[in-house]
Amino acid sequence: MPTIQDIPRAPGGNPLFGHAGPLVRDPLAFVSSLAGQGRLVRMDMGIKNVVVVCDPALIRQVLLDDRTFDKGGPLFERGREALGNGLITCPHRDHRRLRRLSQPAFHPNRMAGYGAVMTELADDMASGWRDGQVLDVVSEMMGLTVEATVQTLFSDSLSRATASQITDDFLVLMTGFYRRMITPPLLNRLPSRGNRDYTRAIERLRNTVGGIVAARRADESDHGDLLSALCGATGPDGSHGRSETELIDEVLTFLLAGTETTAATLSWAMHLLSQNRGVERQVHREVEAVRSGGRLDFARLGELETTGNVIKETLRLYPAVWMLTRVTSAETNLDGYVLPAGTIVAFSPYAIHRRPDLYERAESFDPDRWHDATMVQDSYLPFSAGARKCMGDRFALNQATLALGTVVSRWRLSPVTDQPLRPSVKASLTPRRLRLRVSARSERLPMRDSALGSAEEGE
Numbered sequence: 001m002p003t004i005q006d007i008p009r010a011p012g013g014n015p016l017f018g019h020a021g022p023l024v025r026d027p028l029a030f031v032s033s034l035a036g037q038g039r040l041v042r043m044d045m046g047i048k049n050v051v052v053v054c055d056p057a058l059i060r061q062v063l064l065d066d067r068t069f070d071k072g073g074p075l076f077e078r079g080r081e082a083l084g085n086g087l088i089t090c091p092h093r094d095h096r097r098l099r100r101l102s103q104p105a106f107h108p109n110r111m112a113g114y115g116a117v118m119t120e121l122a123d124d125m126a127s128g129w130r131d132g133q134v135l136d137v138v139s140e141m142m143g144l145t146v147e148a149t150v151q152t153l154f155s156d157s158l159s160r161a162t163a164s165q166i167t168d169d170f171l172v173l174m175t176g177f178y179r180r181m182i183t184p185p186l187l188n189r190l191p192s193r194g195n196r197d198y199t200r201a202i203e204r205l206r207n208t209v210g211g212i213v214a215a216r217r218a219d220e221s222d223h224g225d226l227l228s229a230l231c232g233a234t235g236p237d238g239s240h241g242r243s244e245t246e247l248i249d250e251v252l253t254f255l256l257a258g259t260e261t262t263a264a265t266l267s268w269a270m271h272l273l274s275q276n277r278g279v280e281r282q283v284h285r286e287v288e289a290v291r292s293g294g295r296l297d298f299a300r301l302g303e304l305e306t307t308g309n310v311i312k313e314t315l316r317l318y319p320a321v322w323m324l325t326r327v328t329s330a331e332t333n334l335d336g337y338v339l340p341a342g343t344i345v346a347f348s349p350y351a352i353h354r355r356p357d358l359y360e361r362a363e364s365f366d367p368d369r370w371h372d373a374t375m376v377q378d379s380y381l382p383f384s385a386g387a388r389k390c391m392g393d394r395f396a397l398n399q400a401t402l403a404l405g406t407v408v409s410r411w412r413l414s415p416v417t418d419q420p421l422r423p424s425v426k427a428s429l430t431p432r433r434l435r436l437r438v439s440a441r442s443e444r445l446p447m448r449d450s451a452l453g454s455a456e457e458g459e
């Protein structure tokens with residue numbers, strides 16, 4: 001039976017550093033080039049082999065067998081340092097129990113409350129901008145999603161000072177998290193300022209969250225927020241579902257999982273709208289019709305079809321989680337090759353989403369392609385698939401649609417340079433130094449029927 005060594009090796013490696021060079025220089029181009037080599041391609045990372053899965057059906061096979069293809073690899077080890085054993089980082093053996101305990105937090109009944117928080121915060125943010133102001137888009141969106149997640153998690157339980165302490169510590173954690181992922185563990189232990197700030201931020205964050213969790217457990221009432229749902233969940237015997245440490249791990253997991261990913265998606269969506277005037281106008285018209293002069297209402301989210309499709313298409317072109325890994329927990333067979341236990345297996349949603357054999361005009365921004373949502377079941381993976389699929393997918397789509405609609409209802413977005421925008425490929429795929437100018441809307445809306453059909457590109 002062919003072994004891992006028989007899998008075609010990716011071109012461009014070097015005997016000493018393997019494929020670290022092309023991966024660091026241009027990771028997106030490198031992973032996108034691999035599909036041409038085969039359904040499975042071998043990459044060398046130091047002394048380790050990484051098997052990159054390039055075929056959507058094989059990716060599905062990997063994702064559906066989460067016992068054999070378990071969480072693991074350097075990304076998850078760093079993740080465990082910061083998040084403990086939360087839903088994202090936990091191994092298969094703990095996963096079903098933890099997932100079941102978090103389920104109530106995402107019950108459809110709770111979504112309207114979460115949506116109202118997002119709309120209010122997005123409206124506050126957008127009403128604070130000045131006509132002609134140039135925004136640092138990623139930092140605006142990061143501020144918004146961190147605040148929205150903190151409020152959604154803790155609702156009214158926090159003083160302003162505690163909420164802003166959590167936000168600050170969390171931003172330090174996010175910056176350090178990626179740096180520590182790519183530097184050797186030894187450097188992470190040096191008493192440098194960055195390392196000290198990182199450790200202190202985690203300690204303070206865990207203490208603050210620990211205090212909130214303890215208070216909430218002593219208080220039985222439902223505050224309608226994520227934390228109430230997490231605290232209220234019980235095990236099958238009616239016992240408290242999670243230990244205090246597990247609750248802290250999960251709160252931090254939700255903070256990490258929901259903020260940078262959603263902020264990156266919103267930032268890319270704003271960039272894409274600034275480049276596609278026709279789509280931007282469609283979104284504006286749709287939002288104006290739905291909000292009827294007030295704030296967007298969660299109850300009418302279903303009518304924001306174009307805005308929702310912009311978010312889906314943004315996640316196709318720029319999936320925030322651009323690369324995912326697993327580790328085999330036992331020897332297994334994939335596509336006829338024997339993979340020993342401990343093999344790192346990877347795949348890239350970014351590379352899959354841009355394949356011309358899977359998507360028509362794969363490189364074009366075309367939200368209308370989502371009118372027919374059945375087309376690409378296996379090839380659309382922004383939230384992964386199988387048992388470890390993103391638990392906040394619906395939540396994220398709702399929040400991003402409401403926030404984008406709110407921004408577009410007030411402002412037109414324009415680029416400030418014709419230089420192509422480059423992605424920053426870190427833990428999430430983020431637009432590098434994205435600046436956009438906002439202009440107050442002055443145009444009157446044309447009549448609805450004639451407007452939606454008209455071609456308004458290239459203004």
Ligand code: HEM
Nearest residue numbers: 087088257258261262320321382383384388390391392396
């Ligand atoms: C656009 C925004 C988001 C994107 C692109 C995204 C993407 C993902 C992906 C790809 C995974 C799977 C990771 C893997 O297979 O290793 C994941 C897992 C997860 N995400 Fe998200 N996510 C987003 C927003 C959120 C939000 C808002 C929350 C919660 C409030 C959330 C909570 C989670 C959790 C708890 C998991 C772990 C699920 C499990 O293993 O059972 N995510 N996310």
